[in-house]
Amino acid sequence: MKAVLVVGDGMGDRPVEELDGKTPLQVAKKPNMDRIARSGTCGMMDPISPGISPGSDTAHLALFGYDPHQVYEGRGIFEALGTGIKVEPGDISFRCNLATVDEHMTVLDRRAGRIMKGGKALARALNHVGLDFYPDIKVFFKHSVEHRCSMVLRGPFLSRMVSDSDPHHDNFPIQIVRPCDATPEALRTANILNELTRKFHGILESHPTNIKRKSRGLLPANAILFRGAATLPKMRPITEIYGIKALIVSGEALTKGVCKAVGMDDIKVRGATGTLTTDVLAKAKATVENLPKYDFIYVHVKGTDSASHDGDVKQKIMMIEKIDALLGHILENADLNELIIAVTADHTTPVSVREHTGDPVPLAITGPGVRVDPVESFSEIDCAKGDLGRIRGLDLTPILMDLIGKAKKFGE
Amino acid sequence: MKAVLVVGDGMGDRPVEELDGKTPLQVAKKPNMDRIARSGTCGMMDPISPGISPGSDTAHLALFGYDPHQVYEGRGIFEALGTGIKVEPGDISFRCNLATVDEHMTVLDRRAGRIMKGGKALARALNHVGLDFYPDIKVFFKHSVEHRCSMVLRGPFLSRMVSDSDPHHDNFPIQIVRPCDATPEALRTANILNELTRKFHGILESHPTNIKRKSRGLLPANAILFRGAATLPKMRPITEIYGIKALIVSGEALTKGVCKAVGMDDIKVRGATGTLTTDVLAKAKATVENLPKYDFIYVHVKGTDSASHDGDVKQKIMMIEKIDALLGHILENADLNELIIAVTADHTTPVSVREHTGDPVPLAITGPGVRVDPVESFSEIDCAKGDLGRIRGLDLTPILMDLIGKAKKFGE
Numbered sequence: 001m002k003a004v005l006v007v008g009d010g011m012g013d014r015p016v017e018e019l020d021g022k023t024p025l026q027v028a029k030k031p032n033m034d035r036i037a038r039s040g041t042c043g044m045m046d047p048i049s050p051g052i053s054p055g056s057d058t059a060h061l062a063l064f065g066y067d068p069h070q071v072y073e074g075r076g077i078f079e080a081l082g083t084g085i086k087v088e089p090g091d092i093s094f095r096c097n098l099a100t101v102d103e104h105m106t107v108l109d110r111r112a113g114r115i116m117k118g119g120k121a122l123a124r125a126l127n128h129v130g131l132d133f134y135p136d137i138k139v140f141f142k143h144s145v146e147h148r149c150s151m152v153l154r155g156p157f158l159s160r161m162v163s164d165s166d167p168h169h170d171n172f173p174i175q176i177v178r179p180c181d182a183t184p185e186a187l188r189t190a191n192i193l194n195e196l197t198r199k200f201h202g203i204l205e206s207h208p209t210n211i212k213r214k215s216r217g218l219l220p221a222n223a224i225l226f227r228g229a230a231t232l233p234k235m236r237p238i239t240e241i242y243g244i245k246a247l248i249v250s251g252e253a254l255t256k257g258v259c260k261a262v263g264m265d266d267i268k269v270r271g272a273t274g275t276l277t278t279d280v281l282a283k284a285k286a287t288v289e290n291l292p293k294y295d296f297i298y299v300h301v302k303g304t305d306s307a308s309h310d311g312d313v314k315q316k317i318m319m320i321e322k323i324d325a326l327l328g329h330i331l332e333n334a335d336l337n338e339l340i341i342a343v344t345a346d347h348t349t350p351v352s353v354r355e356h357t358g359d360p361v362p363l364a365i366t367g368p369g370v371r372v373d374p375v376e377s378f379s380e381i382d383c384a385k386g387d388l389g390r391i392r393g394l395d396l397t398p399i400l401m402d403l404i405g406k407a408k409k410f411g412e
Numbered sequence: 413m414k415a416v417l418v419v420g421d422g423m424g425d426r427p428v429e430e431l432d433g434k435t436p437l438q439v440a441k442k443p444n445m446d447r448i449a450r451s452g453t454c455g456m457m458d459p460i461s462p463g464i465s466p467g468s469d470t471a472h473l474a475l476f477g478y479d480p481h482q483v484y485e486g487r488g489i490f491e492a493l494g495t496g497i498k499v500e501p502g503d504i505s506f507r508c509n510l511a512t513v514d515e516h517m518t519v520l521d522r523r524a525g526r527i528m529k530g531g532k533a534l535a536r537a538l539n540h541v542g543l544d545f546y547p548d549i550k551v552f553f554k555h556s557v558e559h560r561c562s563m564v565l566r567g568p569f570l571s572r573m574v575s576d577s578d579p580h581h582d583n584f585p586i587q588i589v590r591p592c593d594a595t596p597e598a599l600r601t602a603n604i605l606n607e608l609t610r611k612f613h614g615i616l617e618s619h620p621t622n623i624k625r626k627s628r629g630l631l632p633a634n635a636i637l638f639r640g641a642a643t644l645p646k647m648r649p650i651t652e653i654y655g656i657k658a659l660i661v662s663g664e665a666l667t668k669g670v671c672k673a674v675g676m677d678d679i680k681v682r683g684a685t686g687t688l689t690t691d692v693l694a695k696a697k698a699t700v701e702n703l704p705k706y707d708f709i710y711v712h713v714k715g716t717d718s719a720s721h722d723g724d725v726k727q728k729i730m731m732i733e734k735i736d737a738l739l740g741h742i743l744e745n746a747d748l749n750e751l752i753i754a755v756t757a758d759h760t761t762p763v764s765v766r767e768h769t770g771d772p773v774p775l776a777i778t779g780p781g782v783r784v785d786p787v788e789s790f791s792e793i794d795c796a797k798g799d800l801g802r803i804r805g806l807d808l809t810p811i812l813m814d815l816i817g818k819a820k821k822f823g824e
Contacts, residue, residue, distance in 0.1 A: 014781045021784070048822060050803050051810025055823025068823060075824045254824075352781060356821055358814035359783070380783055381799070390801030 043388020237263025455800020649675025
């Protein structure tokens with residue numbers, strides 16, 4: 001038995017006035033989600049606990065069975081993993097911005113005009129840079145999207161207890177990184193970062209991409225701001241806990257990072273962009289193709305959350321219908337005699353609020369052996385009548401692993 | 413968006429024989445509670461956890477988001493706060509009885525005949541009393557109701573690790589207070605209390621109130637019994653956690669004390685007595701008047717619990733209908749486009765048991781953005797069909813703060 005879990009990011013909602021008090025899930029045409037609800041068991045799930053508004057990172061940790069209160073130390077490490085840096089225990093990761101500074105190192109624009117092109121080339125110039133005073137330190141630097149980058153430091157005697165160089169506001173100077181505790185490791189790490197600030201500035205200032213940008217009247221991306229120093233949380237991979245092979249199908253770096261941190265393989269799906277134009281059919285095909293090789297495939301679609309943050313109810317309904325088409329392809333092409341399939345959201349993002357909220361999300365699970373309840377439709381209102389009752393994000397992976405026969409008995 | 417939470421103390425019940433197996437909530441006429449249930453979401457709430465019978469103090473701590481297993485050290489500190497003593501970190505508080513002793517300091521009546529008059533005058537004579545051997549210690553002493561008083565000691569080197577002077581039974585001598593650990597602070601505090609026992613006895617014995625009482629053949633309230641030494645639990649105020657202004661509207665000292673301990677402002681409402689004759693309309697008016705100034709107003713009505721402890725089902729139904737009238741005034745006079753309103757109980761006190769029990773209590777929440785479920789009436793039976801499912805007291809404040817947009821995201 002295999003399991004596929006499909007998550008619409010921020011897909012949960014509240015009653016929407018322009019939908020006559022219905023939610024986007026209630027209004028969208030989603031025959032496949034309804035088919036899963038009708039043929040299976042439904043319920044409501046608090047990603048963390050009732051009323052707690054989760055980030056996508058903490059929500060995903062919980063969905064995979066890790067208590068974020070215990071393992072979460074910030075998103076930086078997951079983003080670094082997501083961009084493709086192979087983070088190891090002991091590494092220190094940072095979220096970085098390509099920024100614009102003047103000759104006094106005052107930040108003119110923390111995002112270098114939200115630089116759209118050339119970010120990859122600039123990041124490549126910083127990757128594997130050598131440090132004059134710390135030759136034992138390796139620097140991994142990678143571009144993500146727009147002005148966003150990830151950096152990982154590897155080497156002996158490093159600490160995450162250092163302050164940010166990012167002033168967090170424009171028109172302030174790049175901050176001198178300071179140690180946040182009295183250990184020699186923190187002091188050493190702060191010194192390394194301060195050397196990197198100077199070194200990166202030198203490389204970026206004279207980089208052809210920036211010379212080109214300046215000649216076009218664009219802000220040069222001539223400095224790197226560091227923030228959110230983090231280490232890899234101690235998490236036993238779910239692949240090891242349950243003895244499974246697991247795969248993530250997603251277009252978004254942060255989610256990929258969490259999935260890699262818990263031991264999942266990652267594949268690049270052409271057209272999976274993490275945006276509203278993502279190719280859901282390509283994702284569905286990748287899922288069906290990989291089912292023979294994996295016990296658990298996690299399929300993540302970001303667009304529902306993006307539409308919610310924009311307060312765009314039409315786009316949200318459109319994305320829900322795209323996710324439904326994705327489910328349809330899997331239902332039609334996979335061997336349903338050997339498949340547990342679940343659909344849910346990682347959190348609620350009401351289009352009326354445009355931010356994550358703490359409302360529970362609907363959950364439906366179907367497949368061989370699943371008890372069937374009377375719920376006929378997949379929504380925040382219908383699933384509340386389901387037999388699953390109200391569970392927590394932390395419960396989901398144990399339930400799925402139990403249904404595919406991968407759970408270990410507790411006791412005898 | 414603002415939130416008003418209305419709690420009927422001990423309002424939950426079990427099937428009552430003389431009501432043909434219905435509960436007081438099922439029988440009472442309560443159109444406003446039903447309106448909230450009908451227009452919102454309902455569920456059942458275990459104040460602590462299933463089957464655990466809570467005190468009013470621990471239940472309230474949980475309702476405001478504090479795990480009583482972690483922060484609760486006894487009701488003394490909350491009672492002291494509730495009577496109006498400004499307790500500070502490091503202070504040691506005691507619950508005290510005005511009692512009657514004979515010339516050998518044997519307790520004849522632990523409650524001095526449940527003294528009804530003169531308690532305030534006696535307590536005033538003990539407030540700010542100076543200690544001969546410990547001039548650096550300040551003594552705050554305040555009367556509550558009947559024989560009940562609160563005392564707070566303030567000064568250096570104090571400890572709550574001391575035994576009670578209260579023998580807990582009549583016809584036993586006042587106990588010598590002893591240190592309960594080997595610290596010099598505990599020994600010092602025990603010595604202070606023993607000096608206070610003698611000092612208070614001297615002041616009370618010759619007090620005009622007692623001379624009058626004796627002349628009328630009443631027992632003199634000529635001694636103070638100490639019990640339940642407690643310190644202020646370390647609790648970050650909810651006002652700080654959520655960045656809100658919060659107000660308590662209540663007539664009862666203990667509840668006020670818990671609310672003050674978690675950072676709420678307190679107002680004196682004329683006619684709010686904490687008894688069956690309390691003026692609920694005055695409380696409703698105070699709530700509506702203060703809504704512009706506060707994000708969260710907690711309205712507490714004690715009478716339902718008192719009626720339950722008396723086993724008086726008629727009075728309980730009458731009190732439920734009074735609470736309904738209170739809700740009616742708020743629903744008619746507040747701006748419902750900007751208001752989340754919730755109604756529940758802090759615990760179940762069945763009239764058949766006359767004591768708190770561990771049954772869950774009904775909960776209904778309505779207001780902008782709240783998902784609406786099909787429940788039409790507010791009771792222990794109807795709300796169990798609601799979409800909220802079964803939550804815990806600890807979940808209530810996060811849910812309300814999330815609905816008024818004051819929750820902070822956990823993660824990114």
